[in-house]
Amino acid sequence: MFRSLTNVWENFKEYIVLVVLIIVSLITLSLNQKPAAKKIKSLAFGSFAAFTSVISDVFDISGVRSENEKLRKLNAELMLEVSELRKYGIENSELKQLLSLRDSSQYPLIPAAIISKSLSRLQNTFTLNAGKNNGLKPGMPVINDQGLLGVVNSISDDFSIVQTLKNVDLKLTVKDERSGVEGIMKWNGSELVLGDIPKTYDIQPGDRIITSQLSSIVDIPIPIGMSLGLSNVETGIFNEAKIKPYADFIKAEHVFVISIVESKQKSGFELNFYNRK
Amino acid sequence: MRSDYIWSIVLFFPLLIIQTTIIPFISINGITPDLILIMLVFYTIRNGQVYGTVLGFVYGFLFDLITGSLLGSAMLSKTIAGFIAGYFTNENKREIYFKTYIFILIVFLCAVVDLIINSFFSSIDLNTSIGVLLFEQGVMPGIYTAVLSTFIILFYPKRSIIEN
Numbered sequence: 001m002f003r004s005l006t007n008v009w010e011n012f013k014e015y016i017v018l019v020v021l022i023i024v025s026l027i028t029l030s031l032n033q034k035p036a037a038k039k040i041k042s043l044a045f046g047s048f049a050a051f052t053s054v055i056s057d058v059f060d061i062s063g064v065r066s067e068n069e070k071l072r073k074l075n076a077e078l079m080l081e082v083s084e085l086r087k088y089g090i091e092n093s094e095l096k097q098l099l100s101l102r103d104s105s106q107y108p109l110i111p112a113a114i115i116s117k118s119l120s121r122l123q124n125t126f127t128l129n130a131g132k133n134n135g136l137k138p139g140m141p142v143i144n145d146q147g148l149l150g151v152v153n154s155i156s157d158d159f160s161i162v163q164t165l166k167n168v169d170l171k172l173t174v175k176d177e178r179s180g181v182e183g184i185m186k187w188n189g190s191e192l193v194l195g196d197i198p199k200t201y202d203i204q205p206g207d208r209i210i211t212s213q214l215s216s217i218v219d220i221p222i223p224i225g226m227s228l229g230l231s232n233v234e235t236g237i238f239n240e241a242k243i244k245p246y247a248d249f250i251k252a253e254h255v256f257v258i259s260i261v262e263s264k265q266k267s268g269f270e271l272n273f274y275n276r277k
Numbered sequence: 278m279r280s281d282y283i284w285s286i287v288l289f290f291p292l293l294i295i296q297t298t299i300i301p302f303i304s305i306n307g308i309t310p311d312l313i314l315i316m317l318v319f320y321t322i323r324n325g326q327v328y329g330t331v332l333g334f335v336y337g338f339l340f341d342l343i344t345g346s347l348l349g350s351a352m353l354s355k356t357i358a359g360f361i362a363g364y365f366t367n368e369n370k371r372e373i374y375f376k377t378y379i380f381i382l383i384v385f386l387c388a389v390v391d392l393i394i395n396s397f398f399s400s401i402d403l404n405t406s407i408g409v410l411l412f413e414q415g416v417m418p419g420i421y422t423a424v425l426s427t428f429i430i431l432f433y434p435k436r437s438i439i440e441n
Contacts (some may be wrong), residue, residue, distance in 0.1 A: 014330065017327050025349050028349035030349075045345050052297060063413070121308075191411055
């Protein structure tokens with residue numbers, strides 16, 4: 001018995017090892033959402049990011065760093081302000097007063113630097129040198145002076161991981177600023193697309209795409225990119241529009257995290273509304 | 278060989294730092310080479326298929342943990358890439374592999390398999406043509422990784438390989 005098992009192992013050990021490891025990988029894939037897995041991940045990237053930040057600092061010129069940071073902060077604030085003003089210009093200000101919409105032009109910004117980037121075609125992530133101790137929370141939007149870069153996904157005490165817009169797992173409700181058409185934007189592996197838009201809807205090339213107030217993740221208007229026009233999908237009743245992001249994900253170094261998170265009260269209220277019998 | 282076991286793990290961490298800090302600067306249209314995979318193929322050819330499969334698993338696990346990507350995706354793809362690279366383990370031909378373009382072809386093959394498997398385990402939008410996706414997410418980064426492996430072979434002291 002033992003000899004036959006030894007023979008099997010000797011003849012097929014490569015395949016046995018492969019099959020066992022594949023099974024372990026598949027089991028691990030199914031454990032991704034478990035809190036323990038998230039905790040281990042956050043611990044691992046937090047420890048590693050400490051080393052990465054040292055390397056990252058070498059590339060940073062310390063003299064102009066603080067000045068750059070101030071200017072970038074100013075730029076980001078101005079970008080938000082301009083974006084807000086554009087929104088006000090398009091919407092009817094009288095209606096807004098009647099509806100008592102909240103003037104939310106002041107957003108607290110937390111500065112951070114990107115210390116490492118994991119650039120793959122499907123799951124782009126950045127590691128920031130700011131974490132729980134800096135006031136970051138999962139779900140906070142990350143911007144630079146060009147526009148939205150992504151959303152904070154996991155955090156440790158001093159570091160955090162950002163899911164960028166070029167990540168298949170991040171889907172955002174956005175709208176065409178000119179026509180007001182809203183839809184879900186996602187990264188399909190090669191392009192940012194605004195999907196499931198009825199074919200009759202009006203989206204022109206060059207239209208500014210911003211985050212929608214309907215979004216449960218980012219409900220303030222932040223520029224995302226420019227529409228490249230509708231793709232004219234042949235089958236079905238829906239169309240999709242390609243979006244060229246304003247932000248340059250390769251060159252991005254310094255970012256700001258907007259200190260807002262999804263309102264649990266609002267989400268809970270909406271959930272109760274939909275679940276009522 | 279035992280020193281290989283230690284070095285393959287020790288070298289992983291500085292290489293991952295380079296992969297996440299410096300390599301993004303040389304990306305072309307979002308396509309980046311995979312240094313970890315080059316190292317995986319290198320050590321697999323030196324130490325055998327079982328070793329390569331296990332090393333791929335360990336590299337994938339560490340990569341998923343540290344970069345915050347979907348835990349298990351790189352584990353699976355790199356395990357299979359290591360297994361495939363193991364088919365090229367042959368003590369008599371090792372020198373030929375490391376000295377010629379064959380190493381580049383092995384890296385290319387393993388990189389394409391690694392990237393395609395990784396793509397399948399991410400929630401990919403199948404509205405886009407599968408052919409285009411495989412080309413953009415498998416072949417293109419695979420070519421870039423293979424091209425980069427050329428430099429490593431050019432600068433690697435060949436004699437030490439033969440002696441080991």
